[in-house]
Amino acid sequence: MAQYTFEPFKIKSVEAIPLTTREEREQWIADAGYNIFRLPSRAVTIDFLTDSGTSAMSDHQWAGMLEGDEAYAGSHNYFHLQQVVRDLFGFEQFVPTHQGRGAEQVLFNVLVKPGNIVPNNTHFDTTRANIEAIGGVALDLVIPEGLDPTNRHPFKGNMHLANLEQTIERVGVENIPLAMMTITNNAVGGQPVSLANIRATKELLARYKIPFFIDACRYAENCYFIQQREDGYRHKSIPEIAREIFSYADGFTMSAKKDGLVNIGGLLAARDPGLFEKIQNRLILTEGFISYGGLARRDLEAMARGLLEATDEKYLAYRIGQVRYLAERLLEMGIPIVEPPGGHAVFLDAKRFLPHIPQSQFPALALTIALYLEGGIRAVEIGSVMFAKQDPATGETRYAALELVRLAIPRRVYTQSHLDYVAEVIGEVYRQREAIRGVKIVWEAPLLRHFTAKFEMV
Numbered sequence: 001m002a003q004y005t006f007e008p009f010k011i012k013s014v015e016a017i018p019l020t021t022r023e024e025r026e027q028w029i030a031d032a033g034y035n036i037f038r039l040p041s042r043a044v045t046i047d048f049l050t051d052s053g054t055s056a057m058s059d060h061q062w063a064g065m066l067e068g069d070e071a072y073a074g075s076h077n078y079f080h081l082q083q084v085v086r087d088l089f090g091f092e093q094f095v096p097t098h099q100g101r102g103a104e105q106v107l108f109n110v111l112v113k114p115g116n117i118v119p120n121n122t123h124f125d126t127t128r129a130n131i132e133a134i135g136g137v138a139l140d141l142v143i144p145e146g147l148d149p150t151n152r153h154p155f156k157g158n159m160h161l162a163n164l165e166q167t168i169e170r171v172g173v174e175n176i177p178l179a180m181m182t183i184t185n186n187a188v189g190g191q192p193v194s195l196a197n198i199r200a201t202k203e204l205l206a207r208y209k210i211p212f213f214i215d216a217c218r219y220a221e222n223c224y225f226i227q228q229r230e231d232g233y234r235h236k237s238i239p240e241i242a243r244e245i246f247s248y249a250d251g252f253t254m255s256a257k258k259d260g261l262v263n264i265g266g267l268l269a270a271r272d273p274g275l276f277e278k279i280q281n282r283l284i285l286t287e288g289f290i291s292y293g294g295l296a297r298r299d300l301e302a303m304a305r306g307l308l309e310a311t312d313e314k315y316l317a318y319r320i321g322q323v324r325y326l327a328e329r330l331l332e333m334g335i336p337i338v339e340p341p342g343g344h345a346v347f348l349d350a351k352r353f354l355p356h357i358p359q360s361q362f363p364a365l366a367l368t369i370a371l372y373l374e375g376g377i378r379a380v381e382i383g384s385v386m387f388a389k390q391d392p393a394t395g396e397t398r399y400a401a402l403e404l405v406r407l408a409i410p411r412r413v414y415t416q417s418h419l420d421y422v423a424e425v426i427g428e429v430y431r432q433r434e435a436i437r438g439v440k441i442v443w444e445a446p447l448l449r450h451f452t453a454k455f456e457m458v
């Protein structure tokens with residue numbers, strides 16, 4: 001049976017897990033309008049809602065928190081973070097932000113104008129929403145393999161280079177203020193991007209003088225996949241691979257809540273001095289002064305230390321191995337998932353899991369609700385609740401390409417026996433899948449509706 005490299009840490013502090021009855025869960029989820037974002041955490045046994053901001057920090061990070069130098073300007077924790085950003089990413093100019101979308105908001109407000117196009121391998125919902133909020137167009141250009149849950153391409157997150165070039169030719173360079181690359185590619189399953197693809201994307205954009213920005217949330221996990229899967233990188237260290245990736249970037253945004261191993265924090269870096277000046281001005285207006293960007297200085301220290309810990313190969317082998325372990329347990333039971341599994345999560349393929357539920361009844365959300373009812377597992381829908389769009393011309397709904405349920409595994413939080421429990425619960429839901437019903441929306445907000453929408457069972 002599948003096994004993974006055992007947890008390369010021991011547990012110094014513990015947090016009790018809520019154990020609930022089925023009757024209690026039925027009540028909780030109905031009270032939440034069948035939206036798992038509305039569940040209080042005390043109703044949740046295994047919380048796979050997100051790997052973002054949910055990591056366990058190390059004793060070294062906690063010790064760093066006590067060394068917070070809460071000076072408004074020029075705190076020594078800021079200078080430590082600056083050193084780490086320089087060493088890991090090779091960037092001299094950066095600002096901290098409160099989280100990833102803080103960086104996105106600042107960057108897009110200084111670069112993007114209404115009507116502009118911003119290509120990406122695949123935008124995550126916050127980058128998309130922040131571009132659309134300014135009147136820009138967020139364009140997804142992932143390779144077709146990325147949209148096929150059964151295709152075992154090793155780098156399913158890659159950019160479709162021919163489509164990128166065609167897009168530039170079609171809309172004109174003057175309408176593309178930047179292009180982005182999300183590593184790993186979260187929305188298609190936490191799938192990695194190869195270094196060859198990053199390099200080729202940079203070369204293509206450089207020919208058109210379009211700035212290339214990386215969405216770097218899970219860059220360390222992406223580096224590990226490159227080391228394991230890409231020719232020529234087997235003997236390179238994670239920091240060496242990272243430095244090569246970022247050498248091709250004109251800037252990056254990062255939610256440090258993922259591979260920064262912190263509960264809050266983000267980064268925004270840019271090489272162009274003129275652009276960086278605008279970034280600093282916007283940051284001061286909306287996030288905070290340039291040496292803290294909306295964070296306490298102790299948070300900067302935790303981030304500096306976490307960024308380094310996440311590049312430890314033993315940690316990454318365990319981390320990626322844990323995700324693969326859960327995936328293999330599910331595959332043994334014939335459960336349809338996105339293959340191969342990505343870096344931070346296992347994605348259930350709801351279209352194949354629940355073929356009797358049409359996209360108009362949100363199969364991935366229906367599955368999410370079933371997992372909660374069966375075992376108190378909170379997963380997240382990454383499908384049409386999150387991504388469906390109304391066609392402005394025809395008024396027709398364009399459903400998401402994929403209907404996925406993401407089991408995002410927080411870093412350093414759950415053990416192998418927790419994963420065994422999760423596999424058993426999903427196995428039980430799979431056996432009873434024909435009884436699962438679809439859902440309909442009864443209330444929704446105009447932007448990022450999945451956070452707050454309310455539903456009813458069909």
Ligand code: P61
Nearest residue numbers: 050051052099100101124125126186217255257
């Ligand atoms: C997540 F349900 N991701 O995956 P911030 N880029 C990328 C992300 O994955 C990302 C951000 C930028 C989350 C948190 C999350 O509707 C949701 O620090 C590739 O969250 O601002 C975040 O970073 C933004 C979950 C975000 C959601 C939005 O779970």
